[in-house]
Amino acid sequence: MTASQLPQGIFLTFEGIDGAGKSSHIERTAQAFRDSGRCVTLTREPGGTPLAEKLRALLLHDAMDPLTEALVAFAARRDHLVQVIEPALARGDVVISDRFTDATFAYQGAGRGFDWDKLCQLEQLVQAVPALEGLGAQHPEAAIRQPDLTIWFDLPAAVAAERLTTARVPDKFEAQPGAFFAAVAGGYARRAEAAPQRFARIDANTSREAVWQQVADVLQAKGWLQPGVLA
Ligand SMILES: Nc1ncnc2c1ncn2[C@@H]1O[C@H](COP(=O)(O)OP(=O)(O)O)[C@@H](O)[C@H]1O
Numbered sequence: 001m002t003a004s005q006l007p008q009g010i011f012l013t014f015e016g017i018d019g020a021g022k023s024s025h026i027e028r029t030a031q032a033f034r035d036s037g038r039c040v041t042l043t044r045e046p047g048g049t050p051l052a053e054k055l056r057a058l059l060l061h062d063a064m065d066p067l068t069e070a071l072v073a074f075a076a077r078r079d080h081l082v083q084v085i086e087p088a089l090a091r092g093d094v095v096i097s098d099r100f101t102d103a104t105f106a107y108q109g110a111g112r113g114f115d116w117d118k119l120c121q122l123e124q125l126v127q128a129v130p131a132l133e134g135l136g137a138q139h140p141e142a143a144i145r146q147p148d149l150t151i152w153f154d155l156p157a158a159v160a161a162e163r164l165t166t167a168r169v170p171d172k173f174e175a176q177p178g179a180f181f182a183a184v185a186g187g188y189a190r191r192a193e194a195a196p197q198r199f200a201r202i203d204a205n206t207s208r209e210a211v212w213q214q215v216a217d218v219l220q221a222k223g224w225l226q227p228g229v230l231a
């Protein structure tokens with residue numbers, strides 16, 4: 001199959017505070033794309049490559065200042081982009097990542113208070129990829145790799161905290177107080193406001209099936225999936 005015969009790759013990210021419900025729907029989303037005949041690369045951040053997974057362990061468990069956290073997160077992202085995401089998109093895969101750069105803005109920016117403009121500089125540096133070189137002249141936002149769609153599971157921090165009390169042993173971030181997650185949620189809202197064409201907000205404060213129906217409606221509205229595979 002020549003390059004021109006490959007399907008157009010799709011880059012889809014799931015975002016939201018810990019406990020918002022991302023993991024509960026990401027595999028079902030991947031399977032819906034597989035059932036529609038697409039190859040899927042299902043991945044996560046921080047992580048997705050052996051090196052990025054080592055950096056994940058440091059990020060989730062070692063004490064760091066916000067700049068250090070941001071640099072570790074973006075270092076993991078660069079390896080993830082180069083080793084996994086870009087090759088998968090070039091093959092025409094549907095890449096579904098549990099978290100991406102919006103999480104860095106939400107957690108290190110809004111949650112930890114790190115400078116938003118400096119995060120934008122890191123975003124421009126790390127997400128510049130050969131496939132998009134030269135596109136920035138006409139459309140600056142097209143100059144770097146960004147998700148085609150970000151599904152944002154929006155949930156009040158207090159509800160997320162209730163869901164997590166028995167769910168799992170908390171990592172460094174999950175052990176943060178409620179006010180931290182309220183700030184993180186605000187960070188996601190700020191990113192969504194700045195890029196409304198890229199974000200689809202899901203009201204995650206409802207039943208699993210009602211959340212799934214919202215996800216299915218978004219994917220169907222994009223024309224990426226037909227109703228039959230979303231049952
Ligand atoms: N719609 C929902 N209503 C109630 N509990 C939920 C819902 N969705 C997920 N959960 C539960 O909340 C916890 C966190 O869900 P998870 O999908 O792991 O969230 P995330 O991946 O965003 O951290 C899990 O125990 C999960 O079973």
Ligand SMILES: Cc1cn([C@H]2C[C@H](O)[C@@H](COP(=O)(O)OP(=O)(O)O)O2)c(=O)[nH]c1=O
Binds near residue numbers: 046060099171173
């Ligand atoms: C991608 C990313 C994640 N994080 C945080 C958010 C989460 O608390 C944590 C990743 O954990 P999470 O995605 O919730 O995985 P799990 O379901 O295994 O807990 O890392 C950042 O602080 N910055 C980032 O750039």
